[in-house]
Amino acid sequence: xxxxxxxxHQLCRYYPVRDSLFGRxxxxxxxxGVSFDLSAGRTLAVVGESGCGKSTLARLIxxxxxxxxxxxxxxxxxxxxxxxxxxxxxxxxxxxxxxxRKKVGSILEEPLVINxxxxxxxxxxxxxxxxxxxxxxxxxxxxxxxxxxGGQRQRIAVAxxxxxxxxxxxADEPVSALDISIQAQxxxxxxxxxxxxxxxYLFISHDLSVVERICDEVMVMYLxxxxxxxxxxIVFQRPAHPYTQALLTSTPFVDPGRRAQRVLLRGEPxxxxxxxxxxxxxxxxxxxxxxxxxxxxxxxxxxxxxVACHLx
Amino acid sequence: xxxxxxxxxxxxAALPNPLVEFWRYFRQNYGAVLGSxxxxxxxxxxxxxxxxxxxxxNEQYRDALLMPPAWLDGGTWRFVLGTDDIGxxxxxxxxxxxxxxxxxxxxxxxxxxxxxxxxxxxxxxSRGALDILVMRSMDVMLxxxxxxxxxxxxxxxxxxxxxxxxAVVVVQLPHFAxxxxxxxxxxxxxxxxxxxxxxxxxxxxxxxxxxxxxxxxPVIVQGTLGFSTxxxxxxxxxxxxxxxxPPTPEWGTMLSNALQFIQRAWWVxxxxxxxxxxxxxxxxxxxDGLRDALDPKLKx
Numbered sequence: 243x244x245x246x247x248x249x250x251h252q253l254c255r256y257y258p259v260r261d262s263l264f265g266r267x268x269x270x271x272x273x274x275g276v277s278f279d280l281s282a283g284r285t286l287a288v289v290g291e292s293g294c295g296k297s298t299l300a301r302l303i304x305x306x307x308x309x310x311x312x313x314x315x316x317x318x319x320x321x322x323x324x325x326x327x328x329x330x331x332x333x334x335x336x337x338x339x340x341x342x343r344k345k346v347g348s349i350l351e352e353p354l355v356i357n358x359x360x361x362x363x364x365x366x367x368x369x370x371x372x373x374x375x376x377x378x379x380x381x382x383x384x385x386x387x388x389x390x391x392g393g394q395r396q397r398i399a400v401a402x403x404x405x406x407x408x409x410x411x412x413a414d415e416p417v418s419a420l421d422i423s424i425q426a427q428x429x430x431x432x433x434x435x436x437x438x439x440x441x442x443y444l445f446i447s448h449d450l451s452v453v454e455r456i457c458d459e460v461m462v463m464y465l466x467x468x469x470x471x472x473x474x475x476i477v478f479q480r481p482a483h484p485y486t487q488a489l490l491t492s493t494p495f496v497d498p499g500r501r502a503q504r505v506l507l508r509g510e511p512x513x514x515x516x517x518x519x520x521x522x523x524x525x526x527x528x529x530x531x532x533x534x535x536x537x538x539x540x541x542x543x544x545x546x547x548x549v550a551c552h553l554x
Numbered sequence: 555x556x557x558x559x560x561x562x563x564x565x566x567a568a569l570p571n572p573l574v575e576f577w578r579y580f581r582q583n584y585g586a587v588l589g590s591x592x593x594x595x596x597x598x599x600x601x602x603x604x605x606x607x608x609x610x611x612n613e614q615y616r617d618a619l620l621m622p623p624a625w626l627d628g629g630t631w632r633f634v635l636g637t638d639d640i641g642x643x644x645x646x647x648x649x650x651x652x653x654x655x656x657x658x659x660x661x662x663x664x665x666x667x668x669x670x671x672x673x674x675x676x677x678x679x680s681r682g683a684l685d686i687l688v689m690r691s692m693d694v695m696l697x698x699x700x701x702x703x704x705x706x707x708x709x710x711x712x713x714x715x716x717x718x719x720x721a722v723v724v725v726q727l728p729h730f731a732x733x734x735x736x737x738x739x740x741x742x743x744x745x746x747x748x749x750x751x752x753x754x755x756x757x758x759x760x761x762x763x764x765x766x767x768x769x770x771x772p773v774i775v776q777g778t779l780g781f782s783t784x785x786x787x788x789x790x791x792x793x794x795x796x797x798x799x800p801p802t803p804e805w806g807t808m809l810s811n812a813l814q815f816i817q818r819a820w821w822v823x824x825x826x827x828x829x830x831x832x833x834x835x836x837x838x839x840x841x842d843g844l845r846d847a848l849d850p851k852l853k854x
Contacts, residue, residue, distance in 0.1 A: 304752050326754045339745035343767040353753040402749065 246317060247328070247409045247442045248280040248303070253312040255298050259515065270514045272298040274466035275312070282317075282409060283436065285443040287457035287474075289450060289489065291511055295466040296446045300414045303444060304331045317409065327357055330403035334415040336395035340387035346373070346398055347383040353405045368405065375438070376401040377431060393424035397431065404435065412444045417452060429456055450493045454478055462486045465514055465522040472547020482549045484527050521552070529553055579847035586843020592836030600652040608634070608643060611650040611803040615641035620819045636821040638812055644822065647803040648829050654804045655785050655833065658719050662784040663777050665723045670730025671773065675761050677731065678738030689735065692728035700725040701790055708796040715788075715804070718797035722787045726780050733776050737769035771848040778841035782834040789830050805830050 255273040260266070273295040280286050288296050301307045303314065305326060316328045330353075333339035340349055350369040354360050360368070370380045376397040387395060396416060403411050413432070417425040433456060436443060447453050453460065454474065461471040462485065470483040481487045488505040507526045512518055518525055524534035533552055541548040580586055599606065609615075621637040622629040629636060635645040677688040695703065707721035741747065742765060750764045791797035792806025800807060805826040812822035 306748060306751060323754065326752070329752075331749065331752045333745045333749065335745055339749045341746040341750075341764060341768070352750065352755070356754045356756075356759070399749075402753075406753070 245282040246279050247282050248314065248316055248444075250279075250303070250314040251277050251312055253277070253299070253302055253314060254310045255295075255302055255307065256310045268515050271466045271517060272514060273302065273309075276461075276463075276466075276468055277312075278461060278468075278471065280410065280442045280444060282442050283440045284459065285436070285445050285457040286459045286461060287445045287447060287453040288461050288463060289447060289453055290463035291448065293465075293511060293514060294463040295514075296448075296463060297414055298466075299463075300331065300412045300444065300446055303410070304329050304412050306331075323357075327406045328408050329410045329412060330406065330408040332396070332399050332403050332411060332413040332416045334419055336392060336399045336419070337387060339399050340395060340402075342387055345384050345386055346390075349387070349398065350402050350405055353402065357406055369401075372401040372405060373398075375404075375435070377427075392420055393427060396420060396424075396428050400428075400431065400435070404439065404441075407439065408441070410442045410444065412446070414446045415448070416445075418447065418449060425452065432456065450490060462489065465511060465517055467522065467550065468541060468548070469523065469550045470547060471541070476545070476547045480545070482544050482547065482554045483551050484529055484553075485523050521550075576847050580843055583843040583846055585839045586846070589836045589839025589841075589843060592832055593840055596652050596833055596836065597656060599649055600656045603649045603653050607646040607649040608632075609646040611642065611647045612801050613642065613646075615643070617641070620815065620822070622819070623821050635825050636819070638808070638822050639815055639819075644808075644825050647808060648805070648825055650803040651805045651808065651826065651829065652833075654715070654798060654802060655788065655830075658715060658788055659781050659784045662719050662722045662726065662788070663781050666726040666730055666780060667773065667777050669723070670727050671734045671766070673727070673731040674734025675738055675766065678735040678742060679757065679761060685735075688731065692731050695724070696728045696732075701787065704787060704791060705794065705796060708791060713796045713799065715798040715802065718788055718791040721791070722784050725787065726784065729776055729780065730773060733772050734769055737772055738765055741765045741768045772845075775841055775845040775848060778837055778844055782837035782841070785830065785833050785837070 253273055253276045254271070257270040257272060259268050259270055276295075276299060278286060288299060290296055298307075302309050305322065316325050340346075344352075347366065347369055350372060351365045354365045354368060366383075370383055373380060373382055378394065378397055378401070382390075382394075382398075387398065390398065400416075416432070417428050420428060429452065432443065435441060443456075445453065445457055457474050459472065460474050460477045461468050462477070462483065463469065464485050470477060470481065470486045477486065478490065481490050484505070485507075488507050491504045505528065507528075509526050512522070512525065520536050521527070521530070521534040521539050524530040527534065531553070537552065539550045539552045541550045544554055615633075615637060618630075618633060618637045619641045620639055621633050621641075623636045624631045624634045633643050633645070635643075635648070637643055638647075673688050673692070677685045704718070704721040704725050707724055708717050711717040711720065747760060747764055750760055755764060788797055788804070789806030789809070792804045793810040795807075795810060798804035798807045800811060808826040809823055812819075812826075816823050
């Protein structure tokens, strides 16, 4: 089953900034050479600290911003308009992503109004069908977003993302603003919908317990670059990159048997304006050696997954 | 009483109508309700002027020059608020004047609103050279004293009621443009706008369907407050002889025509002045109440 719906090749997004009025122009490399494939029905999780470029990656894939260099292709679709229909986005802040002046019905129907020639009645049927699919009731059709709870709002946002029957849903921290119990409900909903519509998810999160539950593959990002990517079982059970190891041991577990010796990192992630020479991680890396200061490691295959480190 | 209140509360909960919620906040503000009442009454007077005015506004009664109001010595109930220097009934002129003031005020606010919103939307969405051009020219207009600017415009166009109205539109325009742009900038960055873009919404749809309705609350408030400023500015221009020309029954023009009789016959200036005062007060109170009811930050 090799049904690739999204192929990204060396995606980069740089932002020019000036640190003062007469200062030099600098460049923030928010995403710096990310490549991956995504197949229908699979979930790729992108994890990393704040500022590692996860959300920028989401903005590139959903075509909110163009990549500076690199390209990506969506299985078969060409032209921005048809590509747009293939990729939809679910936001972290469900309330902010729903227009407060519109009823749920017209929020759900907006993608259809823009992209299809359906009649009013057809659109209404579609919207109500989708409402029931995400676990809401048809009478919610004519209510306003402020009348719903956080979890229900996220369900509406998911329903909107699916109205055009996209192949890919980019979920940018979709559950991190929700209560733990609601998180589980939304994750279950996302997984059920994935089976039903054969969706590919690009799931962005910093919560590793959520990621472990939902994803098939993981990509760990650090300062705009992937440091380790591969199947979930391999990355979670035998993390190779020192950053991945530190990240995984930072997740708290209730079961003492699963608690590992914590790998503590020194310092803060460097500013993306000022990425260190060589391996971006070498200043905080517990095993860094002289070579890491000089040479930037590229991704290479190590025991079934890709790792960007000289020392594994 | 408490049953009635409960009934309204459950109704509001069942009906997801923002208007109901708005009215609940609005009626708690007695000033605002009073202001709206004044506005409604004056609007009714203006609409029904033909029916309720006792005389024609331009009819000159030669036998009743500078007649005092009815309740003073020498007054008659034929001219309730007295007559002016050429024997016209002041009450009738004030009633017809309401028609002039309100319709011109409405015209001014509508024009300023439409043009100002359009400029603000364009500036807020374009960012860059067009934004700078629009907003800096608005700043230049704001830097001039408003009445002075209006006088200059009327001096160029020539004195008439319509030209005075256009001058007031120009004076009010920057307020609407700035307010709209500021609201657009805050709304534009929100996720729901991004969501619309991801759905494929074009620029016009984003502007008018997605963003604009969320920017309207402050603009509506400014519109109401702008109405009172427009009435006041038009009266001022009329007073200076640059607005409505005699014999149009306009309040500012009535004041200026009667100025020389202020020592002898106080009523010729007092009643038009009170009319201006009450309209301005009514719209200001209503505008304040609207702001309190529409601004979520001021909600309890």
